[in-house]
Amino acid sequence: MIIVQTPFRMSFFGGGTDFPVYYEEYGGKVLSTSIDKYCYHTIRYFPQFFPYKNQLTYSIIERFNSYDEVEHPVVREALHYLDINCVQINYDADLPARSGLGTSSSFTVGLLNGLHSLRGEFVDKMSLAKEAIYVERVLCGEEGGVQDQLSAAFGGLNKMIFTASGFEVNPVVVAGRRKKLLCDHLMLFFTGFERFSGEIVCEQIKKTPNNVSELKEMSALVDEAESVLVGSGDIHEFGRMLDYSWQLKRSLSGKISNDNIDMIYSRAKRAGAIGGKLLGAGAGGFMLLFVEPEKQPGVAEELADLMNVPVGFETSGTKVIYYKPLQE
Numbered sequence: 001m002i003i004v005q006t007p008f009r010m011s012f013f014g015g016g017t018d019f020p021v022y023y024e025e026y027g028g029k030v031l032s033t034s035i036d037k038y039c040y041h042t043i044r045y046f047p048q049f050f051p052y053k054n055q056l057t058y059s060i061i062e063r064f065n066s067y068d069e070v071e072h073p074v075v076r077e078a079l080h081y082l083d084i085n086c087v088q089i090n091y092d093a094d095l096p097a098r099s100g101l102g103t104s105s106s107f108t109v110g111l112l113n114g115l116h117s118l119r120g121e122f123v124d125k126m127s128l129a130k131e132a133i134y135v136e137r138v139l140c141g142e143e144g145g146v147q148d149q150l151s152a153a154f155g156g157l158n159k160m161i162f163t164a165s166g167f168e169v170n171p172v173v174v175a176g177r178r179k180k181l182l183c184d185h186l187m188l189f190f191t192g193f194e195r196f197s198g199e200i201v202c203e204q205i206k207k208t209p210n211n212v213s214e215l216k217e218m219s220a221l222v223d224e225a226e227s228v229l230v231g232s233g234d235i236h237e238f239g240r241m242l243d244y245s246w247q248l249k250r251s252l253s254g255k256i257s258n259d260n261i262d263m264i265y266s267r268a269k270r271a272g273a274i275g276g277k278l279l280g281a282g283a284g285g286f287m288l289l290f291v292e293p294e295k296q297p298g299v300a301e302e303l304a305d306l307m308n309v310p311v312g313f314e315t316s317g318t319k320v321i322y323y324k325p326l327q328e
Contacts, residue, residue: 001044002117003322006110007034007314008094008101009151010188010279010288013245014160014222016252017215018145019201021208023162026215029222030147031172033157036312039093039106043114045326046088054079058091074108077139081131082115089114095309099190100280105148106318108132113318120325125317126169129153143201155317159226174229181235183313187289187296190307191264191278200255211252218248236274239290243275261287264303271295271302 009032017028046054052063056075064070067079075089089111097103109132116123123131132149136142146167150160154169157179161168174182208215221241228238246265250257261278264287268276272295279286286309291299300308 001042001322001324002114002320004041004043004110004114004117004318005038005321006041006106006113006152006318007155007316008037008039008103008106009034009148010101010186010311011147011151012242012277012288013225014219015147015249016145016204016211017219018147018160018162019205019208020146021205022212022215024164026212027219028162028215029219030160030162031158031222031225032147032151032160034151034155034314034317035101036314037094037101037309039091039103039110041110041114042090042092043111043118044088045118046086048086053086055088056091057089073140073142074104074135075111077135078108078111078115081135081139082112082119084115084119087115087118095286098285100278100285102148102151102280105132105136106152108136109149109152109318113320117320117323125153126150126167128318129167143205145201151317153317156315157229157313159222172226172229178229178232178235179313182229182238183311184293185235185239185290186311187273187291187299188309188311189264189268189287189289189303190285190309191261191287192284200253203255204253207253214248214251218245221245236290236292239274239276241275242277242288242290243269246275246277249277264306267302268299271299273299 011030011032014030017023018030022028053065056062062070067076070076095101109128112128112131129149133146147160150167150169157172159170159172225238225241268289273289273291276287276289279288
């Protein structure tokens with residue numbers, strides 16, 4: 001039996017520049033961190049006493065004999081890609097899917113890590129991320145970027161660089177006190193499930209040729225934000241940059257925000273938030289806010305109708321936390 005723990009992520013700057021349609025021509029950058037909220041895959045070889053050979057449990061239970069029968073597209077394609085049968089897979093998570101935290105890619109990375117581990121295979125983090133990108137973008141035909149798979153695989157606070165020739169994941173070296181200072185200024189609120197990321201992403205990709213100047217500016221903010229973190233200046237500049245970046249992101253597509261999201265953000269700023277952004281594709285899910293610690297009670301009171309989720313950073317990425325091999 002294998003249990004794999006895989007983190008979710010918060011993307012600070014550069015989202016949208018990790019789409020191939022952009023970075024293959026202009027190059028892209030993202031600054032993001034994995035967080036201490038996880039998904040878990042429990043995987044084992046399934047005892048062959050039943051009229052079905054495999055079982056998959058997530059929000060529903062699927063029982064099947066061949067991976068071609070699986071309804072869950074990522075599981076179906078991953079099992080087919082690795083040619084694995086006679087398995088039981090159980091999925092659990094700390095936070096809901098479709099919420100802007102890279103949950104779907106964390107699912108894929110964790111699943112692949114678990115399936116390889118079940119077969120006694122070690123796969124390095126970059127290979128896991130690239131396999132997850134291949135399963136999601138090629139085999140499943142899902143539109144989107146490539147930052148989430150890298151963040152789930154590597155973990156930590158990273159500056160990611162995307163070019164036509166490949167990817168780089170560079171840890172941002174920040175003093176412990178500085179990193180804690182950043183974390184202490186962050187608040188995470190759940191705005192609801194009103195998001196269909198595929199539709200939003202497709203429109204954003206379609207409009208990329210018209211948004212090149214905005215995307216270049218969003219990419220440049222990655223380096224500026226990194227300089228703020230590794231320096232010793234005013235940490236509040238990070239929050240002001242988040243606010244500016246959110247305004248840029250909103251301009252990329254009319255579907256990224258809506259009246260409800262705009263109202264939540266305005267309420268948060270009136271209550272003392274310096275900046276923030278909606279995480280993920282947009283239109284719902286989690287909102288990240290940068291708030292001075294002494295003003296956080298006021299922001300929490302103003303947004304009492306939303307769920308406030310405490311969050312911290314993590315550094316490990318996907319990992320096997322329990323392994324019991326089959327008896328030889």
